[in-house]
Amino acid sequence: xxxxxxxxxxxxxxxxxxxxxxxxxxxxxxxxxxxxxxxxxxxxxxxxxxxxxxxxxxxxxxxxxxxxxxxxxxxxxxxxxxxxxxxxxxxxxxxxxxxxxxxxxxxxxxxxxxxxxxxxxxxxxxxxxxxxxxxxxxxxxxxxxxxxxxxxxxxxxxxxxxxxxxxxxxxxxxxxxxxxxxxxxxxxxxxxxxxxxxxxxxxxxxxxxxxxxxxxxxxxxxxxxxxxxxxxxxxxxxxxxxxxxxxxxxxxxxxxxxxxxxxxxxxxxxxxxxxxxxxxxxxxxxxxxxxxxxxxxxxxxxxxxxxxxxxxxxxxxxxxxxxxxxxxxxxxxxxxxxxxxxxxxxxxxxxx
Amino acid sequence: xxxxxxxxxxxxxxxxxxxxxxxxxxxxxxxxxxxxxxxxxxxxxxxxxxxxxxxxxxxxxxxxxxxxxxxxxxxxxxxxxxxxxxxxxxxxxxxxxxxxxxxxxxxxxxxxxxxxxxxxxxxxxxxxxxx
Numbered sequence: 099x100x101x102x103x104x105x106x107x108x109x110x111x112x113x114x115x116x117x118x119x120x121x122x123x124x125x126x127x128x129x130x131x132x133x134x135x136x137x138x139x140x141x142x143x144x145x146x147x148x149x150x151x152x153x154x155x156x157x158x159x160x161x162x163x164x165x166x167x168x169x170x171x172x173x174x175x176x177x178x179x180x181x182x183x184x185x186x187x188x189x190x191x192x193x194x195x196x197x198x199x200x201x202x203x204x205x206x207x208x209x210x211x212x213x214x215x216x217x218x219x220x221x222x223x224x225x226x227x228x229x230x231x232x233x234x235x236x237x238x239x240x241x242x243x244x245x246x247x248x249x250x251x252x253x254x255x256x257x258x259x260x261x262x263x264x265x266x267x268x269x270x271x272x273x274x275x276x277x278x279x280x281x282x283x284x285x286x287x288x289x290x291x292x293x294x295x296x297x298x299x300x301x302x303x304x305x306x307x308x309x310x311x312x313x314x315x316x317x318x319x320x321x322x323x324x325x326x327x328x329x330x331x332x333x334x335x336x337x338x339x340x341x342x343x344x345x346x347x348x349x350x351x352x353x354x355x356x357x358x359x360x361x362x363x364x365x366x367x368x369x370x371x372x373x374x375x376x377x378x379x380x381x382x383x384x385x386x387x388x389x390x391x392x393x394x395x396x397x398x399x400x401x402x403x404x405x406x407x408x409x410x411x412x413x414x415x416x417x418x419x420x421x422x423x424x425x426x427x428x429x430x431x432x433x434x435x436x437x438x439x440x441x442x443x444x445x446x447x448x449x450x
Numbered sequence: 451x452x453x454x455x456x457x458x459x460x461x462x463x464x465x466x467x468x469x470x471x472x473x474x475x476x477x478x479x480x481x482x483x484x485x486x487x488x489x490x491x492x493x494x495x496x497x498x499x500x501x502x503x504x505x506x507x508x509x510x511x512x513x514x515x516x517x518x519x520x521x522x523x524x525x526x527x528x529x530x531x532x533x534x535x536x537x538x539x540x541x542x543x544x545x546x547x548x549x550x551x552x553x554x555x556x557x558x559x560x561x562x563x564x565x566x567x568x569x570x571x572x573x574x575x576x577x578x579x580x581x
Contacts (some may be wrong), residue, residue, distance in 0.1 A: 133452070133491050135491050135493075320516060381494060382496075383494050383514045383519070385519070400517075401494065401516050403516070406493075430512075
């Protein structure tokens with residue numbers, strides 16, 4: 099029997115907008131409204147809004163919170179001041195990635211972790227089990243709505259000033275109290291607006307009235323893949339380590355977080371395989387799980403609306419991981435040529 | 451712009467959401483409005499080679515949207531006379547005009563009696579209503 103799906107506070111809004119709803123991470127979520135490609139282009143050229151209320155929010159508070167999280171998370175939390183945020187990984191002792199997340203420092207000894215919806219319970223359980231004296235981990239996911247507003251005109255449309263990436267502040271939008279985070283998953287300028295659950299519908303209506311185009315999970319996936327942001331569960335998992343995944347930049351290997359020793363070893367030895375971005379040289383759409391010639395595998399693949407060709411990421415032997423290396427993707431039995439490219443696959447700032 | 455839902459009366463339909471337009475012993479094949487709507491905007495059409503044979507109820511190619519890939523099921527058996535280059539080059543044509551410019555292949559039927567096994571528009575509309 100299938101488990102009952104949860105709904106975000108915006109469920110009725112999505113249905114009213116004619117969204118196609120699909121199950122995702124235990125939620126009924128909009129995969130598209132008008133169409134993936136139109137929504138994708140709206141974000142690259144102007145402004146789109148995504149309901150990301152399904153994501154998990156964990157609060158970690160107390161005098162030992164910083165030291166505890168510094169031990170659990172790969173990046174150097176000591177560099178994060180009040181009002182700042184950081185992309186970081188929850189790693190296991192092998193350096194495998196339990197989840198990737200953003201840690202917001204709300205104040206001294208006060209952190210908000212925004213985690214992947216599908217990993218919410220795992221991360222909460224992981225931290226709760228290890229929670230030291232002087233620190234409390236709470237799953238507050240159901241108390242919040244979260245709306246990402248992304249695109250070159252997003253700040254303009256929301257009437258917000260420019261702000262440095264990975265900062266956050268409390269503010270107000272059309273009378274609604276919101277936490278404005280300068281973060282996102284599209285590679286564009288934008289914000290993620292966190293509000294009280296009961297304000298989410300009003301906030302969504304405001305954002306849409308200001309001209310943001312409603313965007314579904316389909317466009318969220320094509321946008322993130324064009325800029326090579328990994329998707330947990332596809333590109334990174336507890337069985338893939340941070341170095342092979344190209345996320346060494348998010349690992350402060352000189353600190354003592356779980357898995358740091360294993361990751362130092364992998365870095366010293368050089369990883370056997372690496373996660374690389376690629377574009378198809380022939381007409382074909384790569385998909386998750388397709389074999390790559392020479393012993394690799396596609397972890398994410400799609401059709402790039404901006405490049406109008408197949409793109410993807412996958413693990414390949416390190417010898418095939420350098421830029422311009424030619425790859426052969428097994429597209430349902432047919433060999434199709436691809437080429438390793440530099441990140442991001444779609445360079446920003448080229449939107450006409 | 452995506453087309454509005456329709457199932458023309460002059461076509462024959464296969465339950466896997468493919469249509470056939472019969473002209474003598476030739477047939478033009480494509481996918482129905484329902485199929486293209488379910489897939490979303492098409493971004494790739496893997497067409498069969500001219501001269502290859504297609505068999506009723508079997509796959510003769512693939513279409514892909516951003517999110518999904520779908521086999522093209524042939525409603526009829528025959529030899530491929532032509533694949534539509536416009537839909538190969540611009541697969542979104544299928545979404546815009548599934549029964550016109552967005553046709554997929556033209557075949558010479560090897561067993562025209564197979565046409566009798568296909569649904570008419572009324573039967574297909576009832577089939578779609580059950581989906």
